[in-house]
Amino acid sequence: MSGDLALQTPPLTWLDVGAAADVPYQGARRVETDKGAIAVFRTVDNDYYAVMDKCPHKGGPLSEGIVHGRHIACPLHNWSFSLETGEAVGVDAGKGCTPTVPLKIENARIFLGLR
Amino acid sequence: MAFHSEPVAKPRIVVIGAGMAGGRIVEEILKRDDRMFDISIIGAESCATYDRIQLSPVLAGEKTFEQIVTHSQDWYDLNGVKTHFGCWVQGIDRDARRVVLHDGQTIAYDCLILATGSDPIRLPLPGADLSGVVAFRDLHDVDLMQKAAEAGGEAVVIGGGLLGLEAAYGLAKRGMKATVIHLVDVLMERQLDEAAGRLLEKALAERGVSAVLNAQSEAILGETHVEGLKLKDGRVIPASLLVMAVGIRPHVEPAKSAGLTVERGIVVDDQMRTSDPFIFAVGECVQHRGQCYGLVAPIWDMCRTLADVLTGKNPQAAYLGSELATRLKVSGVDLYSAGQFNGGDGCEDIVFRDPARGVYKRIVIKNDQLVGAVLFGEAADGGWYFDLIKKGESIGEIRDTLIFGQAVTEALAGVDPNAAVAAWPDDTEVCGCNGVSKGAVVAAISGGADTLDKVRGCTKASASCGSCTGIVEQLLKVTLGDAFKAQTGPKPMCKCTHHGHAVVRQAIVEQGLKTIPDVMQALKWETPDGCSSCRPALNYYLLCAWPREYQDDPRSRFVNERNHANIQKDGTYSVVPRMWGGVTSARELRAIADVVDKFNLPMVKVTGGQRLDIFGVKKEDLPAVWADLNAAGMVSGHAYAKALRTVKTCVGSEWCRFGTQDSTGLGIRLEQDTWGSWMPHKFKMAVSGCPRNCAEATIKDFGVICVDSGYELHVGGNGGIHLRGTDLLCKVATEAEAREYSMAFVQFYREDAWYLERTAPWIERVGLEAIKAKLFDEETRKALMARFLESQAVFQVDPWAEHAPQSEPAKVFSPLADLRSEKKEMAR
Numbered sequence: 001m002s003g004d005l006a007l008q009t010p011p012l013t014w015l016d017v018g019a020a021a022d023v024p025y026q027g028a029r030r031v032e033t034d035k036g037a038i039a040v041f042r043t044v045d046n047d048y049y050a051v052m053d054k055c056p057h058k059g060g061p062l063s064e065g066i067v068h069g070r071h072i073a074c075p076l077h078n079w080s081f082s083l084e085t086g087e088a089v090g091v092d093a094g095k096g097c098t099p100t101v102p103l104k105i106e107n108a109r110i111f112l113g114l115r
Numbered sequence: 116m117a118f119h120s121e122p123v124a125k126p127r128i129v130v131i132g133a134g135m136a137g138g139r140i141v142e143e144i145l146k147r148d149d150r151m152f153d154i155s156i157i158g159a160e161s162c163a164t165y166d167r168i169q170l171s172p173v174l175a176g177e178k179t180f181e182q183i184v185t186h187s188q189d190w191y192d193l194n195g196v197k198t199h200f201g202c203w204v205q206g207i208d209r210d211a212r213r214v215v216l217h218d219g220q221t222i223a224y225d226c227l228i229l230a231t232g233s234d235p236i237r238l239p240l241p242g243a244d245l246s247g248v249v250a251f252r253d254l255h256d257v258d259l260m261q262k263a264a265e266a267g268g269e270a271v272v273i274g275g276g277l278l279g280l281e282a283a284y285g286l287a288k289r290g291m292k293a294t295v296i297h298l299v300d301v302l303m304e305r306q307l308d309e310a311a312g313r314l315l316e317k318a319l320a321e322r323g324v325s326a327v328l329n330a331q332s333e334a335i336l337g338e339t340h341v342e343g344l345k346l347k348d349g350r351v352i353p354a355s356l357l358v359m360a361v362g363i364r365p366h367v368e369p370a371k372s373a374g375l376t377v378e379r380g381i382v383v384d385d386q387m388r389t390s391d392p393f394i395f396a397v398g399e400c401v402q403h404r405g406q407c408y409g410l411v412a413p414i415w416d417m418c419r420t421l422a423d424v425l426t427g428k429n430p431q432a433a434y435l436g437s438e439l440a441t442r443l444k445v446s447g448v449d450l451y452s453a454g455q456f457n458g459g460d461g462c463e464d465i466v467f468r469d470p471a472r473g474v475y476k477r478i479v480i481k482n483d484q485l486v487g488a489v490l491f492g493e494a495a496d497g498g499w500y501f502d503l504i505k506k507g508e509s510i511g512e513i514r515d516t517l518i519f520g521q522a523v524t525e526a527l528a529g530v531d532p533n534a535a536v537a538a539w540p541d542d543t544e545v546c547g548c549n550g551v552s553k554g555a556v557v558a559a560i561s562g563g564a565d566t567l568d569k570v571r572g573c574t575k576a577s578a579s580c581g582s583c584t585g586i587v588e589q590l591l592k593v594t595l596g597d598a599f600k601a602q603t604g605p606k607p608m609c610k611c612t613h614h615g616h617a618v619v620r621q622a623i624v625e626q627g628l629k630t631i632p633d634v635m636q637a638l639k640w641e642t643p644d645g646c647s648s649c650r651p652a653l654n655y656y657l658l659c660a661w662p663r664e665y666q667d668d669p670r671s672r673f674v675n676e677r678n679h680a681n682i683q684k685d686g687t688y689s690v691v692p693r694m695w696g697g698v699t700s701a702r703e704l705r706a707i708a709d710v711v712d713k714f715n716l717p718m719v720k721v722t723g724g725q726r727l728d729i730f731g732v733k734k735e736d737l738p739a740v741w742a743d744l745n746a747a748g749m750v751s752g753h754a755y756a757k758a759l760r761t762v763k764t765c766v767g768s769e770w771c772r773f774g775t776q777d778s779t780g781l782g783i784r785l786e787q788d789t790w791g792s793w794m795p796h797k798f799k800m801a802v803s804g805c806p807r808n809c810a811e812a813t814i815k816d817f818g819v820i821c822v823d824s825g826y827e828l829h830v831g832g833n834g835g836i837h838l839r840g841t842d843l844l845c846k847v848a849t850e851a852e853a854r855e856y857s858m859a860f861v862q863f864y865r866e867d868a869w870y871l872e873r874t875a876p877w878i879e880r881v882g883l884e885a886i887k888a889k890l891f892d893e894e895t896r897k898a899l900m901a902r903f904l905e906s907q908a909v910f911q912v913d914p915w916a917e918h919a920p921q922s923e924p925a926k927v928f929s930p931l932a933d934l935r936s937e938k939k940e941m942a943r
Contacts, residue, residue, distance in 0.1 A: 017932040026670035029931035044644040061686045064674040066647040073647030075674040075682055093290035
């Protein structure tokens with residue numbers, strides 16, 4: 001199925017959005033795009049993730065939540081999401097998913113894979 | 116001293132079955148005499164002994180497997196017990212007195228103990244052999260269920276008894292849609308009456324478990340893997356996992372083929388002896404006086420009896436059967452049932468119902484004795500009722516109040532509940548889960564275990580289901596007297612730890628823990644960096660304990676405190692400047708009006724705390740808004756913080772014809788004393804100039820009512836969801852005293868309350884008397900005030916001034932990059 005999807009969708013364009021060090025530990029920064037804001041996270045283990053900055057529940061800005069492990073707690077109603085899959089976890093599991101955005105770090109710079 | 120040239124051969128005990136009964140009988144024997152026997156244990160599961168009852172929390176993800184192991188391989192090794200795990204018994208040769216294992220090995224015995232437990236019943240439905248159909252009995256089943264739950268989808272559980280409901284709850288908690296199919300029209304009908312069953316149904320529905328009652332299963336559908344369940348009435352319920360939890364049946368095979376007397380279970384006498392005098396049996400495989408048991412308490416009773424008999428500690432010990440009590444292990448559903456709850460001839464019922472709170476209690480009385488109880492919604496008194504049932508004493512004198520529980524009954528009877536516990540004989544069982552007696556708990560406390568946690572650590576009492584926590588605390592109080600500090604109770608802070616707030620706070624101070632990672636390390640946190648509920652709490656506890664040393668962690672603060680503004684539903688913020696005592700000026704109003712115009716803000720609102728709230732500020736504009744307000748001399752109102760919010764005032768003697776004192780002035784001074792102080796929760800004050808109370812001081816955390824002769828100080832009011840009027844703390848003569856008391860009260864609250872506990876519930880928890888005792892003692896009061904002032908010296912800082920627009924932290928208020936087509940260049 002992913003193969004079919006790849007055929008239909010345009011290839012990724014990797015864009016440099018800033019220095020890795022500019023995202024605080026256990027924190028996030030926003031990247032504004034025409035399709036809405038993207039939240040770039042840095043975990044306690046120094047892993048980086050990017051998801052759309054919008055909670056599927058009430059549109060809360062996930063970039064303002066508390067990062068714990070590889071999860072983010074939405075600041076509006078405290079739903080938790082996996083940063084790896086974007087899926088709601090815990091008591092709200094199965095109720096929604098926020099789209100993830102491909103991310104890579106090269107030469108201490110953050111690149112987002114956008115279409 | 117005599118020397119033996121060769122070791123004396125000890126009598127050999129062989130235990131078949133390494134489940135809860137097998138592990139327990141070994142432990143009970145060793146406890147009485149650890150040198151008398153040469154013990155071997157045989158277990159089919161290839162791991163150590165674990166607490167099968169706790170599989171439900173493991174399935175629900177509330178516990179790990181390691182946490183439920185009761186006897187590990189190490190434990191057996193240390194105690195010199197030979198283990199044969201992963202082995203099963205092929206036969207028992209009674210003539211030669213030896214056990215033959217599946218691999219041909221033989222083990223000789225002088226005394227054999229069968230603890231073979233029971234098997235889950237599998238309904239012979241068509242499709243029962245499809246993959247995805249499991250029982251809920253052992254670790255293997257839990258593994259299968261967890262894997263299935265990872266894929267999500269729908270689960271059907273056949274059986275609405277204790278086990279079935281716990282299975283369904285665990286699956287729902289792991290994200291599956293769970294449906295329970297039950298044959299009759301009441302859930303847990305063997306433990307509950309109809310009314311409690313309905314409440315349970317509702318409570319489960321709120322937790323994602325739906326129930327189909329009066330439903331008979333016909334066939335399990337699917338090709339190779341289960342796809343659904345078909346009911347007799349034609350309904351089909353889709354399912355990718357089907358759990359059968361319809362009951363258990365004693366596992367009697369080895370006993371039967373050895374020719375022992377077996378009916379429904381292995382028949383034993385009052386000393387647990389089977390029809391062969393060298394073979395004994397304990398646990399669920401047993402039939403005693405016609406009864407088979409499927410609960411844990413009888414196992415403990417049986418094991419104690421048998422150990423007494425075998426070790427000769429009490430050769431006349433006899434097991435006389437057990438009264439049964441059940442507690443449902445579903446988080447947040449308090450359900451307890453004991454004895455003969457469904458009444459019968461000559462029984463009378465007393466029923467208490469409070470549907471709004473979801474509380475239902477029913478007790479059954481026969482011949483002036485308590486014989487049964489069902490509790491739903493509030494089950495803390497379960498153990499007390501159960502004890503009354505077991506004792507069988509006359510309840511005539513307490514009958515009027517019995518339904519209201521232990522505290523009310525004993526208070527009205529003039530009994531100190533602690534005294535009752537103190538009078539218990541030493542062998543009274545305190546913790547049913549772990550079989551710990553009062554004597555053992557008291558011995559541990561006398562030996563230095565002076566906190567609930569330490570008692571749990573060395574006796575296991577209260578460490579499993581936690582229902583006996585209250586009793587253990589009473590024993591701590593009785594044994595230690597004033598040296599006992601009230602404990603946290605059984606409720607952990609969050610899923611990352613099993614410690615409660617009080618234990619964590621105490622550890623921070625006693626062990627000198629100074630960072631969040633230190634606390635997590637020392638207290639064995641179970642997640643790498645906590646979660647959104649424990650991290651803010653830890654951050655607060657640390658800054659309260661070590662104001663001078665602790666480095667605040669903004670990443671463990673809720674967005675509002677990190678951004679110094681209130682996040683609103685559209686992601687914009689509102690900003691509230693401080694207006695001391697509710698007083699403002701033309702200059703301040705002009706500055707606010709200018710900010711509103713400059714940033715095109717949509718609304719300004721007067722708050723309930725006599726200030727102006729400016730709405731609709733974009734995050735990136737926050738630093739500039741603060742700078743403008745700051746320039747007019749205004750500081751942050753902390754309207755977003757767990758800290759002092761407002762001090763509401765009336766005009767008092769300065770203008771009002773009734774005012775008795777300068778209430779506005781006192782309000783301003785109280786606000787100047789306390790602003791910027793971080794607290795467990797938001798904190799509001801008010802000062803009213805006369806008893807007409809225009810500032811509504813009697814629903815504030817700290818309120819002052821000025822009267823002719825001085826100041827009435829009130830505490831613990833709350834106008835929130837649960838309205839609570841204040842308690843009168845005391846009356847003082849001077850303004851200086853009023854301020855001193857306010858600071859001491861605030862500091863006591865800061866040091867003692869749990870994070871997110873407002874003063875109202877805090878006062879109800881610790882009691883007004885405890886607060887008076889602290890504050891009325893001059894030395895204590897002064898010390899509290901001194902600690903408060905020390906903290907204020909560090910934290911009384913205006914966050915707006917700190918984050919001037921060009922400052923380094925202000926950078927995070929702007930986007931990392933802006934890729935929108937109208938703004939191609941990168942923002943920094």
